[in-house]
Amino acid sequence: MSRVEHKKLDEQLSRQLSTSGFRFTPQRQHVYDVLMEERDHPTAEEVFIRAKHEMPDISMATVYNCLDALVQCGMARQVNVDRGATRFCPNMREHCHFYCDSCAKVFDIDLPSEGPSGITLPKGFKAARFEIAIHGLCAKCAGQNK
Amino acid sequence: MSRVEHKKLDEQLSRQLSTSGFRFTPQRQHVYDVLMEERDHPTAEEVFIRAKHEMPDISMATVYNCLDALVQCGMARQVNVDRGATRFCPNMREHCHFYCDSCAKVFDIDLPSEGPSGITLPKGFKAARFEIAIHGLCAKCAGQNK
DNA sequence: GGTTTATTTAGAATTATTCCAAATCTTGAC
């Protein structure tokens, strides 16, 4: 990522955080950077390990706090696909997740722009967002199990 | 549930279990009954508490084992909507879940028969099933927060 | 600069789930 792009992201992060009543701190910035560096789906533990490289004194509690703040201010998504640890995803484009039941990897899958259609909620229910998770085998695992 | 209906369900359960290579045990039967009694979305812990009423010696490990067997043989679904404990759902009709962000209750929402359309998986990926979770406020909580 | 409030920190506590080894049950072969 270029320096300019990087700065742009930081500004967006700062804006989003303060809009939701959070402060823009070095830790939150760093956790966000770490998430953006590899656009995969790390657990809080994995984020912690990666974050420590550049910021050795950061604590696990802070990582959870930062991730929560990022999720709440709309800069990251929280992904729950199985019984294991919650994963975090910095991809805010409209997309859903493919979970490989064999290797447990999570993949982003683009979604046609409109939400799921034809679903009728009970009266009074207010939907804020939706999550689609597809389970199955990724290309690699599907190939091996043949 | 009438005695006849009950027997029918047991037979179906027995069949499904053995098809997947599992044995039909009193514990599995009871855990299934407990799930069917209140068609809500209990955690393993809640299932354990309910199961103990009629079967006081059942252990937590067995409850996990039974729930896993039920999920694997297609008699229950595993529901992961948030960071909390996994929930279990005996409703095998085509449906998705509404998760109330305020009271944390889970509701079943009927789904139009066809799966999510217009999603293109990468080459080689094999989808087995999909889960849709809608987040928002249930009628009760939406009313209060007004 | 001082006050207020949010954030960070380390570690303890809690919650959720899995693992283990011994006892028990099921099943199928004889």
Added chain:
DNA sequence: GTCAAGATTTGGAATAATTCTAAATAAACC
């Protein structure tokens, strides 16, 4: 029916994931 093999159950220990706590630090505001 009896026996061996394998699956299941059990209680408890172990692990993993997350939250809580209280003190120290940092940011925002006047």
